[in-house]
Amino acid sequence: MxxxxxxxxxxxxxxxxxxxxxxxxxxxxxxxxxxxxxxxxxxxxxxxxxxxxxxxxxxxxxxxxxxxxxxxxxxxxxxxxxHTEWVNQRDKRKYHRMIQFAYALPKIRLQIEKDLSRKGLPKEKVLALIISLMERTSIRVGNNTYEKLYGSFGLTTLKDKHTEIKGSDIKFSFKGKKGVYHDINLRNSRLARMVQRCKEIPGKELFQYYDDEGKRQSIDSGMVNDYLKEISGEEFTSKDFRTWAGTVKAFLAFKELGCGGSESEKKRLITEAVDKVATKLGNTRAVCKKYYIHPEIITSYENGALQEYFDQLDAIEEDDNYSDLTKEEKIVLSILENK
Incomplete structure (x- = not known):
């Protein structure tokens, strides 16, 4: 480079x-x-x-x-x-990587569905569960160092006390990165049952698994990323899920807010859209805009090009096959490929 x-x-x-x-x-x-x-x-x-x-x-x-x-x-x-030029080239590569990630998602999701269907609580099933929760909640994967240094948590470091399950509802309550407290709700009966089974494993850690000898073992972020690389055949990590999610959420936020009229109104709506995404990801506005939203989405909104894609989204029938891309993901991929 x-x-x-x-x-x-x-x-x-x-x-x-x-x-x-x-x-x-x-x-x-x-x-x-x-x-x-x-x-x-x-x-x-x-x-x-x-x-x-x-x-x-x-x-x-x-x-x-x-x-x-x-x-x-x-x-x-x-x-x-x-050097600024190095940063620019690195960012271009990062966002091209997003297109590759989108193409790999159906394969990733299909394997996750297979692993979620495994019996018991083997490592593959618990890792698939963590990624499924990450996709739906955008909670960071977490790491042991941040837990020890700052007392902050992510999915792999959550404790039993950080979750509450009532029927199909899962509530996550914990202190995340930079001391931000999160209360995140998810309704999914299948995942709720699996999380409850994880809570029933002895020990404080929420996500553990049983090895081939029936011994309980801990999960860490490295295992999650290794699992992703294995099932995708690419060097993807948990952060790619958050970047993809941020970009898709930004597109939907712009659709909800409308195209705006004057330049000042568009600027205000861009800030509002980024704030919506930042809240869902648990980031600041600046970090969210710089690292988690593909710049082409914002550029296309500024020049009015997103309206065409909003219309396309409304015309697509929803696909119930979870392992495939959602209709909004298909549109976002189209935007990135046509830039």
Missing amino acids: AAKSKLAYVEKIENGGIFREKRGKGFRYICEGVKVTDTVTLNRIHRLVIPPAWKEVWICSMVNGHIQATGIDAMGRKQYIY
Whole structure:
């Protein structure tokens, strides 16, 4: 990708480069033991907007390096600042990946349906259950690190206490990423029965499974992603479900809100639509718009091209085959392929 973007791929950031040093209330920059005074270089560094709290800051000496800077944040994590062209190319690849994901969905869903029909509670069945819940609720997959560090939860780290089941109704109540509390309701008798069976397994964790020896085992996010890769034959992860869901939900939100008239009204409606999606995904408006809604959906709304697709959606009869794409998914795929 670096060659395509006419960028220099940076392999070893430890060698050479520019280092930031604390100097009074500000910083100075050192390259090969000499203070950087070149105005052009200093202006480039300032435009990178490197957080003041970062430590061990390294800055690429090449203007076209695909990595422009690195540093250690307050949590001790290594962070990267990439060249804008690298980010643009990466985003294009990510959204092209969404088309591939849409084509793989029927295959994924068909295997999930087969695994949900397995007897007992083997690993494949519980993993299929987690993905089925993820599709319907857009709850994050979760990971053990976030649970330990922040006390936040996702599907794979939920405890029995986070769920309540009454007949066909499932209620999830938990603290998610960034301390946001979620109360999510789902009505599905089949999945409710399966979740109830999972709750009956001894232990605090909601989702566990029984191995071949009848011993209960825990589930983690890595297992979910490995399962997805296995049944799809591609390098898809749980995040692809959320990105696809965000894009489809945005299309439906725009249909509900209407096309609008003036530019200012369209701008207001775009904000309203993004807010609707962000609420369902549990994200901020900015994060939702940047990472979970394909930009072509918003662009098509801005130029009035979505109306044609709204009309097509109304003309399609609903397909009851769950393993296939829904009618709105088929329309969204058509939009992305025709861009």
